[in-house]
Amino acid sequence: MATTCNPCLPVSARAPGVPVSINARREVRFKCRFSVGSGELFAGDGRLFTLGISRRVQQRSLKLETSEQQRRSRVGPSTRNALLDETRSRFQEETQCSELAFCEDEEFLKESSAARAATRRHPHLLVGMMGSGKSTVGRGLAEALGYNFFDSDKLVEQAWGASVSEMFRADREQDFRNAEEDAIEWLCRLTHLVVATGGGAVIRHKNWDSMRHGITAWLDVPVDVLARRVVAVGCHSRPLLNTANDASEDAAYKKALARLTSIFNERCDMYRKSDVVVSLKEIAGARSIDVESITPTMIAIKVLEEIGEKLEREGRVY
Ligand SMILES: Nc1ncnc2c1ncn2[C@@H]1O[C@H](COP(=O)(O)OP(=O)(O)O)[C@@H](O)[C@H]1O
Ligand SMILES: O=C(O)C1=C[C@@H](OP(=O)(O)O)[C@@H](O)[C@H](O)C1
Structure with a gap:
């Protein structure tokens, strides 16, 4: 026993x-x-x-x-x-x-x-740049908590019957952002769920009004790591990077890095509004490993620890 x-x-x-x-x-x-x-x-x-x-x-x-x-x-x-x-x-x-x-x-x-x-009032919302691991970490997090997992991009794609890339290519970014707003508002009314939001969700105030019903965690990943990840999987699903026609991986990496750096500089103050920040540099420092060796499980654990500590500080239960 x-x-x-x-x-x-x-x-x-x-x-x-x-x-x-x-x-x-x-x-x-x-x-x-x-x-x-x-x-x-x-x-x-x-x-x-x-x-x-x-x-x-x-x-x-x-x-x-x-x-x-x-x-x-x-x-x-x-x-x-x-x-x-x-x-x-x-x-x-x-x-x-x-x-x-x-x-x-x-x-x-x-x-x-x-x-x-x-505690059921609090969906867990992952925010962060594209490629920061919101979907990968979110799935593990949901599994650990016994929660449902949703990817807001996928809900928009289902609602429109078109991929995010197709919507951007058809000059429908605003339609995408409106649909994303609706999806996030709907998700934030639910309980027991982890949501991977789109990287740009933080730019709309309305999304913050919705996300305040839950707990937001920012996955803060260095831009060079982001660039390597998105180039490795191909940028076709990330229309904002526009690297599809680059001949070499190196050229795609350089373009992705420049674009990600500029997007990050525009948005970092908004990401910082999150309830908790999970910095990969900090995890790497604490574990004496390099950032690229941090696994999604390590990040999920850190998210849970940070959320737990925040709720405890506020006298709430997890
Ligand atoms: N901690 C990690 N270490 C290595 N690769 C990762 C890690 N987290 C995510 N990835 C990879 O990076 C890519 C982007 O991850 P994803 O979860 O789709 O990001 P997001 O949902 O934030 O856009 C995927 O190929 C995924 O496998
Ligand atoms: O950063 C952004 O503005 C976007 C990020 C993407 O989501 P991921 O962060 O899941 O890649 C997707 O919503 C769309 O391409 C716009």
Whole structure:
């Protein structure tokens, strides 16, 4: 028997978990309030307990909640108490916590579901220059959180039945920007999702009004790295770079670098308006590696850490 946590993610970054429930296999799920982590604990007979670890775990105490759903599942009081006793002793053994409290009172449940509802108001929106990794990192982030992933460019393409490049080529950039605005407004009304916005989303105030319903994270990637990435995959899907006809990769790189530098200089103040900034240079410095060696997973972890810290500073739960 052991608690199992995703070893790739730091405590503050683990998934916030699912609502408390008992499933068809009669595995009982417990979830704690102010959860900053979760683990799984197996009872001797194969039942699975999903546990949330409270911030207070550092003070050697732990709070778990059981839910109305569990009550509805017709686990009788003696079974429930036996489960709780078993969980208590096994978890105390695991965590060396001296205090462990199970809360079942209505007030606690109301409070914790309000807290969960508050976090649900926050879609995670990745902003940044084209090629900064919003889609790549966003997908991993969504997977880690158990959220849905959306790419606003893709929604626009679906709505118009044309690719972004085709729209730009047909001189319909303004139509694209309007459709992007609608897509972002719609997405920001939803919950439990990670959105990769288009690189230019930050230029419209209306998008910021929408994005304030969520949490924005800027992936700050040096322009030379961006240029290398977009040239490597081909610039056909990035109409603003206009490098399609360049004969050599070197020529395409130089043109992309110049164009990206100028776009970055125009937009950097707007990217800085984001709730959190994830700088690849900083990650590289902290890990003593070069920027090109930073993996999307490392970036996703940093995004989660930064968002977690921001919410904590503001007294909100993740
Ligand atoms: N951390 C990374 N390291 C190396 N390549 C990356 C990294 N993040 C993204 N890429 C690559 O860079 C390209 C652009 O990434 P993408 O996620 O499409 O960026 P965006 O959505 O911001 O335009 C893709 O080919 C992707 O595989
Ligand atoms: O920077 C921009 O203005 C744009 C970035 C692109 O998205 P990505 O950042 O996903 O490449 C796409 O929305 C469009 O080509 C415009």
